[in-house]
Amino acid sequence: xxxxxxxxxxxxxxxxxxxAVSSKTTLPILSGILLKTEEDKLKVVGTDLEIGIECxxxxxxxxxxxxxxxxxxxTSIVRELPNEKIILTTEASNNTAQIKCDxxxxxxxxxxxxxxxxLPEIESGVRFTIKQNKFKEIIDQTKFAISKDxxxxxxxxxxxxxEEGNIKLVSTDTxxxxxxxxxxxxxxxxxxxxxxxxxTLNEIAKLLDNSEDLIEIxxxxxxxxxxxxxxxxxxxxxxxxxxxxxQVIPNKNNTKVIVDxxxxxxxAKRASLLAKKDSNIIKINLEKDKLIITSNAPEIGQAYxxxxxxxxxxxxEIAFNAIYLMDCLKVIDSEEVVLELLGSLSPGVIKSKxxxxxxxxxxxxxxx
Amino acid sequence: xxxxxxxxxxxxxxxxxxxAVSSKTTLPILSGILLKTEEDKLKVVGTDLEIGIECxxxxxxxxxxxxxxxxxxxTSIVRELPNEKIILTTEASNNTAQIKCDxxxxxxxxxxxxxxxxLPEIESGVRFTIKQNKFKEIIDQTKFAISKDxxxxxxxxxxxxxEEGNIKLVSTDTxxxxxxxxxxxxxxxxxxxxxxxxxTLNEIAKLLDNSEDLIEIxxxxxxxxxxxxxxxxxxxxxxxxxxxxxQVIPNKNNTKVIVDxxxxxxxAKRASLLAKKDSNIIKINLEKDKLIITSNAPEIGQAYxxxxxxxxxxxxEIAFNAIYLMDCLKVIDSEEVVLELLGSLSPGVIKSKxxxxxxxxxxxxxxx
Numbered sequence: 035x036x037x038x039x040x041x042x043x044x045x046x047x048x049x050x051x052x053x054a055v056s057s058k059t060t061l062p063i064l065s066g067i068l069l070k071t072e073e074d075k076l077k078v079v080g081t082d083l084e085i086g087i088e089c090x091x092x093x094x095x096x097x098x099x100x101x102x103x104x105x106x107x108x109t110s111i112v113r114e115l116p117n118e119k120i121i122l123t124t125e126a127s128n129n130t131a132q133i134k135c136d137x138x139x140x141x142x143x144x145x146x147x148x149x150x151x152x153l154p155e156i157e158s159g160v161r162f163t164i165k166q167n168k169f170k171e172i173i174d175q176t177k178f179a180i181s182k183d184x185x186x187x188x189x190x191x192x193x194x195x196x197e198e199g200n201i202k203l204v205s206t207d208t209x210x211x212x213x214x215x216x217x218x219x220x221x222x223x224x225x226x227x228x229x230x231x232x233x234t235l236n237e238i239a240k241l242l243d244n245s246e247d248l249i250e251i252x253x254x255x256x257x258x259x260x261x262x263x264x265x266x267x268x269x270x271x272x273x274x275x276x277x278x279x280x281q282v283i284p285n286k287n288n289t290k291v292i293v294d295x296x297x298x299x300x301x302a303k304r305a306s307l308l309a310k311k312d313s314n315i316i317k318i319n320l321e322k323d324k325l326i327i328t329s330n331a332p333e334i335g336q337a338y339x340x341x342x343x344x345x346x347x348x349x350x351e352i353a354f355n356a357i358y359l360m361d362c363l364k365v366i367d368s369e370e371v372v373l374e375l376l377g378s379l380s381p382g383v384i385k386s387k388x389x390x391x392x393x394x395x396x397x398x399x400x401x402x
Numbered sequence: 403x404x405x406x407x408x409x410x411x412x413x414x415x416x417x418x419x420x421x422a423v424s425s426k427t428t429l430p431i432l433s434g435i436l437l438k439t440e441e442d443k444l445k446v447v448g449t450d451l452e453i454g455i456e457c458x459x460x461x462x463x464x465x466x467x468x469x470x471x472x473x474x475x476x477t478s479i480v481r482e483l484p485n486e487k488i489i490l491t492t493e494a495s496n497n498t499a500q501i502k503c504d505x506x507x508x509x510x511x512x513x514x515x516x517x518x519x520x521l522p523e524i525e526s527g528v529r530f531t532i533k534q535n536k537f538k539e540i541i542d543q544t545k546f547a548i549s550k551d552x553x554x555x556x557x558x559x560x561x562x563x564x565e566e567g568n569i570k571l572v573s574t575d576t577x578x579x580x581x582x583x584x585x586x587x588x589x590x591x592x593x594x595x596x597x598x599x600x601x602t603l604n605e606i607a608k609l610l611d612n613s614e615d616l617i618e619i620x621x622x623x624x625x626x627x628x629x630x631x632x633x634x635x636x637x638x639x640x641x642x643x644x645x646x647x648x649q650v651i652p653n654k655n656n657t658k659v660i661v662d663x664x665x666x667x668x669x670a671k672r673a674s675l676l677a678k679k680d681s682n683i684i685k686i687n688l689e690k691d692k693l694i695i696t697s698n699a700p701e702i703g704q705a706y707x708x709x710x711x712x713x714x715x716x717x718x719e720i721a722f723n724a725i726y727l728m729d730c731l732k733v734i735d736s737e738e739v740v741l742e743l744l745g746s747l748s749p750g751v752i753k754s755k756x757x758x759x760x761x762x763x764x765x766x767x768x769x770x
Contacts, residue, residue, distance in 0.1 A: 142703035
């Protein structure tokens with residue numbers, strides 16, 4: 035291979051695909067990035083066999099070819115090069131690459147490209163599109179509630195549902211559940227329900243920008259493909275039965291409160307400073323026109339916070355893990371939120387007051 | 403005590419003094435901050451007995467008093483409060499404090515102020531002043547070469563010398579030595595030579611701003627006092643004999659090179675990526691008009707870098723630990739630097755090309 039490629043574009047491409055490269059892999063070839071010329075572009079690929087990221091970069095191809103180079107060294111070298119033309123030459127006979135740029139020259143040992151796993155080709159399946167900024171928001175509003183508990187693999191991902199022109203993303207760690215619904219561009223496609231791994235959702239959310247450009251998503255039986263901004267991400271899906279989230283979302287309440295999101299978040303944040311270290315419990319008392327948060331860390335002290343509200347229904351009280359409450363307030367984009375309670379021992383519901391359909395269910399804790 | 407104090411000013415004050423508070427202390431009172439009314443101000447003090455920081459904050463004193471409050475909780479609570487008036491009330495009978503701000507109220511358990519150590523009062527000694535930005539630069543250009551080796555305490559600080567209207571700060575970890583000289587405002591004061599602990603220099607460099615306001619420094623036999631921007635820092639000095647730095651700085655050379663600092667830094671940074679993991683060795687070859695850096699990490703590959711130079715004297719070669727070379731290039735403020743060499747096995751010297759007197763001595767390593 036012999037190509038000329040711009041440093042900035044090359045760096046962006048290998049940085050993108052290196053997100054799929056695992057630092058701790060038992061298969062040495064997976065710590066590398068595949069570089070392969072295809073027509074007038076350089077294809078770069080990284081994978082840990084769970085997720086694969088592929089990216090095409092504009093390049094002047096003098097002689098075609100392919101090689102696998104160590105991701106860590108390749109990215110750190112290209113990052114430090116000046117923003118000029120890089121000449122990349124590989125020698126198939128001994129699997130080495132030469133990177134030349136300005137007065138700098140690097141020789142790196144690589145591996146033959148045919149040892150690198152081939153990403154599955156996904157062409158048919160349930161296909162739909164949605165704006166990048168919208169899909170990013172959907173992920174950001176739900177991913178934090180995904181379970182880290184590997185003993186229940188079906189909770190370690192987000193449940194993606196496509197039905198009747200709508201997209202739904204649901205996540206739960208059994209202490210709280212986050213649900214977000216929106217529209218997709220395609221109205222007449224088959225219904226689908228799959229569980230996407232946490233890592234995949236996280237990496238996609240990082241790579242998506244805030245533009246209204248479309249992301250294309252294709253779902254097959256075992257895999258899901260995301261295509262946007264010249265990047266393709268293919269990920270395995272998680273097998274298993276996701277819990278029936280509809281049963282978890284309460285459909286009645288005795289108390290309904292409208293409260294300023296930022297005021298509630300600030301008050302919860304401060305009160306959490308004096309919550310007990312292990313449980314993080316804060317108590318919430320709902321009165322006619324105010325919400326009172328209290329906490330008590332016996333050795334340290336107590337906190338008392340008041341926030342103005344408008345309340346419909348019964349006055350009540352409930353206790354939450356402060357972190358679970360703050361997690362959702364940080365990602366809701368409306369100025370006000372709605373808090374719905376049935377009683378002190380029933381799950382609380384927090385909803386966005388914007389047009390977006392966002393529901394967050396949070397289990398109460400018994401306060402001492 | 404009962405006072406009214408502005409949130410922002412209160413937070414800045416306790417944040418400043420909390421830099422002296424050690425998180426791991428065997429004396430519980432030292433994890434706290436002393437708050438004490440003095441005339442129309444609130445004095446706040448933090449100390450780990452090695453270094454003490456004291457700061458005065460404007461406050462409306464309704465009733466005088468004093469208390470010690472846990473630094474960690476006090477700073478995190480005050481940080482999260484809105485930028486409004488805080489009412490701080492303490493109850494001497496049970497050593498508690500109440501912090502009220504807007505709709506938030508905190509009760510915190512504290513300790514009696516008389517259990518808090520008293521910082522030494524320093525009034526007489528060798529006294530001089532220098533601009534804050536200048537003193538910050540002097541520290542930043544030398545502190546990174548201070549030894550971390552606790553078995554040689556006299557190397558774990560910077561040597562401060564005052565003589566003939568000049569200030570000198572010297573540091574060494576025996577692998578390299580950094581020397582910076584400048585003028586002070588006072589010409590006729592007694593000569594002094596003391597070793598200031600690394601932590602003290604680091605905290606001062608963080609607190610100094612880039613203004614031309616003066617910092618006042620008073621040196622006594624065992625202590626040093628720094629006063630600037632309403633903050634007083636008193637620190638113990640390190641006992642022992644600092645090595646004779648004049649003997650370490652070479653006074654002759656066979657090769658003198660002028661090189662662009664940023665080009666040399668970039669080239670060294672890239673070459674270091676392929677230096678051997680443990681030794682970080684890069685080789686430097688000096689030819690008539692170019693400086694060549696090479697490195698070799700046997701399993702990974704090789705790097706080759708060229709930088710244009712002007713050379714006077716003999717062509718030669720030398721090998722350095724790349725990190726030691728980069729450390730000094732990062733803090734020199736001139737566009738070009740001067741590299742002086744006597745031979746491959748003698749210490750190299752790097753000097754700033756600006757008017758500031760800066761000398762950096764770096765020991766060569768034997769390259770394989």
